[in-house]
Amino acid sequence: xxxxxxxxxxxxxxxxxxxxxxxxxxxxxxxxxxxxxxxxxxxxxxxxxxxxxxxxxxxxxxxxxxxxxxxxxxxxxxxxxxxxxxxxxxxxxxxxxxxxxxxxxxxxxxxxxxxxxxxxxxxxxxxxxxxxxxxxxxxxxxxxxxxxxxxxxxxxxxxxxxxxxxxxxxxxxxxxxxxxxxxxxxxxxxxxx
Numbered sequence: 339x340x341x342x343x344x345x346x347x348x349x350x351x352x353x354x355x356x357x358x359x360x361x362x363x364x365x366x367x368x369x370x371x372x373x374x375x376x377x378x379x380x381x382x383x384x385x386x387x388x389x390x391x392x393x394x395x396x397x398x399x400x401x402x403x404x405x406x407x408x409x410x411x412x413x414x415x416x417x418x419x420x421x422x423x424x425x426x427x428x429x430x431x432x433x434x435x436x437x438x439x440x441x442x443x444x445x446x447x448x449x450x451x452x453x454x455x456x457x458x459x460x461x462x463x464x465x466x467x468x469x470x471x472x473x474x475x476x477x478x479x480x481x482x483x484x485x486x487x488x489x490x491x492x493x494x495x496x497x498x499x500x501x502x503x504x505x506x507x508x509x510x511x512x513x514x515x516x517x518x519x520x521x522x523x524x525x526x527x528x529x530x531x
Contacts, residue, residue, distance in 0.1 A: 339363060339365060339387045339388055339452070339455070339456045339459060340365050340387070341383065341385050341386045341387045341388070341413075342359060342363075342365055342367035342368070342386070342387065342388045342389075342390070343367065343368050343370065343376065343379060343380070343386050343388070343389045343390070343413070344356055344359070344367045344368070344369045344370070344389075344390050344392070345369075345370050345371070345372075345373070345375075345376050345389065345390065345391045345392065345395055345400065345403070346369065346371065346391075346392035346395070347371060347392070347393075347394050347395045347396045348392065349371075351392050352369040352371070352392065353369065355367070355369075355390060355392065356369055358445060358448070359452070362449055362452070363452065363453075363456070367390075371395065371396050372395055372396050372397045372398075373395050373397050373398045373400070373402070373403040374397055376389065376395075376403055376407075377403070377406065380407065380410075380411050380413065384411070384412070386411065386412075386413045387412075387413060387414065387455075387459050388413060388414045388415075388416070388452065388455060388459075389404075389407050389413050389414070389415045389416070390415075390416045390418065391403060391404055391415065391416070391417045391418065392418045392441075393417060393418060393419050393423075400417060400419075401417070401427060401430070404417045404430065404434065404436040405430070405434050405436065407436075408434045408435045408436050409434065414437070414455050414458075414459070415435075415436050415437065416436075416437045416439060416451065416452075416455075417430065417436050417437065417438050417439070418439050418440075418441050418443060419438060419439070419440060419441065420440065420441055421440035421441065422440075423440075424438050424439060424440035424441075425440065437451065437455075439451075477516075478514075478515070478516035478519075481516045481519045481520060481523070482504065482515055482516060482519045484519070484523060485500075485504060485518075485519035485520075485522040485523050485526075486500040486501060486504060486519075487500075488522070488523060488526045489503060489504075489522065489526070492526050492529070492530045493526075504518065504519060504522070507521075507522065
């Protein structure tokens, strides 16, 4: 994980978290002190993967910010609170998918938690990439089918002839079928429509 944001009202705690993350995960987290700064940073960098809030912040408790992060961004959120507060706000985990931990937190638990989040982020990234690949494939198939349909409708070809025509057209021009399908669609639109 490379895009990590640390929010801490205490400079020492924020720096200690940054050193821990840098040593453990070979990253350079950005450290901020206020919820306002965090909202601005998240607005400008939609690729943030993890936000660790060491509450309280200088301008709010951190609870509203944690809700905002999980509801409005793709980032995961760990909210570090005093033990008593963590027990009272445990509902945030289920209701808002905020990971709530009571302070003090052991380095081992924090490491395991962040490592688990890192695994989940990588798996999700692979799923999103596969989804995008499949969406492109579906778009390409629709374009090819549209070109075949237009060839059948306006050029009087059968489906097999339209398919063969598209394949030959793509081979002759050394282009991918979806690209030549777009060319054929444009050509038929200019000619007949």
